[in-house]
Amino acid sequence: MSGTEEARDALEARLKAYEGRPAATAGAGRDPVNAPMIRHWCEAxxxxxxxxxxxxxxxxxxxLQAWTMGGLGGHAGRAPAYEELLALLDEAGCTAVVATDCEQEYVRPLRPGDEITFDTVIESVSDRKTxxxxxxxxxxxxTVVRVAGEPAGVHRFRILKYAPARREPGPSGRQERRPRPVINRDNAxxxxxxxxxxxxxxxxxxxxxLRFPWLPGCASCGAQEWDTVQACGDGTVYSYVVMHHPPFPAFSPPFAVGLIELAEGVRIVSDVVGVPYDKVRIGMSVRLEFRRYDEELVLPVFQGTAA
Amino acid sequence: MRAGDELAPLEVAITRTLIVAGAVASRDYQDVHHDPEAARAKGSPDIFMNILTTNGLVGRFITDHFGPTAVLRRVAIRLGVPNRPGDTMVLRGTVEEVDGDTAVVRVTGENGIGRHVTGTVTVTVPVLVPVPGTGEEAR
Structure with a gap:
């Protein structure tokens, strides 16, 4: 199993742990059911x-759902578990949200003057879906909506928390490709x-x-003869930057660029992958992996292992 | 009211006003439902209708057809493509099953870019039943 899959499984296990936990406990409608709000709704x-x-x-x-809405005043009664779940998804890059399903059962009509309360449970969190x-x-x-403690309606709601798909391909009309490395006699x-x-x-x-990047001669003694050692693949983040601007074709900012100190002692600049850009830290352990970006380009990158 | 009956389609002009009025009437202040710039920043070319408004339109479609005595029991909808300003959505419905005075209606709403909503509505329509021998009708 690759590190990426492990990270994904770990996230999914954390998400699943929220199933069955409350999203709102003893929430109360901001207003009793009332004629003006009904009229505004009917007009719209x-x-x-x-x-x-x-x-x-x-x-x-x-x-039914409108009576439970916090509006600009915010969501009173929202339980910490639900806030945590949404924050966890935000951290995983799923910053956008869209409602996909609404299923409502009406047990009894609501009338002006009814004061509603509601309890919401996180019923399920899906696996990763594309x-x-x-x-x-x-x-x-x-959500069960109650009046005077008696159920008036049940409201099942599904949202998709997602990382927006990478947008438009470049001006060429297809996905832009990463720049090609310049390969010469010294680094072939x-x-x-x-x-x-x-x-x-x-x-x-x-x-x-040992020296890296590749050079014709030794910076230490000046000798020109060399052989190679294969890196074991372990490293740590020696330093890093987060690239925000300007955007380059084939890159989606923000992303982290690490200066990785290999276990052998030399340093290499490369992508830190598998952890959100804002979770990369100096000293973080990373592991080498090779990623294919297109039919001809493979690059060494470093999989972060979040603490 | 029989299985297979089709409801007269309802055409809904998707105006900016409808989208914003629906969002505010349902107390949904998510910026993508009223602020075009914010919607664009989130990858949508314009604002789009919120699910609560769609839900309300589906309910209206059913009670418009069955009349003011109809009682909605259940509305279950799934959204597909968004309703954006300038489009028109056509709601269509077919009675799928009837059990006594209760019907299940399958609803779809298509707009210019595809299917915005699919759903089912369970509705009870009290029928006037003649009471034998009285010359009167009972509900």
Missing amino acids: IGDTNPAYTGPDAIAPPTM TKLGTGHFVTTR GFWEGVRRHRLLIQRCTACGT
Whole structure:
């Protein structure tokens, strides 16, 4: 199993732990069911049903969720577990949200004057799903709306929390490709190693000093003879930057670029992958892996292992 | 009211006003439902209708057809493509099953870019039943 899959499984296990936990406990409607809000709703929807006006008016049953909404005042009664779940998804890059399903059962009509309370449970959190919008997780909640302690309706709601799909391909009309490495006589051996999924470090055969990146001569003793040592693949983040601007084709900022100190002691600049850009830290352990970016380009990158 | 009956389609012009009025009437202040710039920043070319408004339109479609005595029991919808300003959505419904005075109606809403909503609505329509021998009708 690759590190990426392990990280994904770990996230999914953390997400699943929220199933069955409360999303809102003893929430209360901001206002009692009332005629003005009913009228505003009917005007917006264009609903002229006489059942929603007059002395015996009921609220349109499909308003059920509206009575639970916090509005600009925020979500009073939202439980910490739900906030945590949403924050965890945000951290995983699933920053966008869209509602996908709404299932409502109406037990009894709501009438002006009714004061509603509600309890919401996180019913399920899906595995990672890829949709047209992007990749993310469906979160389903179930809310029981009560009046005077008696159920008036049940509202099941599903949202997709997702990382927006990478947008438009470049001006060429197709996905832009990463820049090609410049390969010359001095570094050809390095790229040949990468092609075979080996990260090769040069070693001076005169004094034994390791050097990276590849150079024609030893900076320590000046000798020109060398051989290679294969990196074991372990490293740590020696330093890093987060690239925000300007955006380059084939890159989606923000992303972290690490200066990785290999276990052998030399340093290499490369992508830190598998952890959100803002979770990369100096000293973080990383592990070499080779990623294929297109049919001809393979690059050594470093999989972060979050503490 | 029989299985297979089709409801008269309801055409809904998706105006900016409808989207914003629906969002505010349902107390949904998510910026993607009223602020075009914010919607663009989140990858949508314009604002789009919130699910609560769609839910309300589906309910209205059913009660418009069955009349003010109809009682909605259950509305279950799934969204597909968004309803964006300038589009028109056509709601269509077919009675799928009837059990006594209760019907299950299958609803779809198509707009210019595809299917915005699919769903089922369970609705009870009290029928006037003649009471034998009285010359009167009872509900």
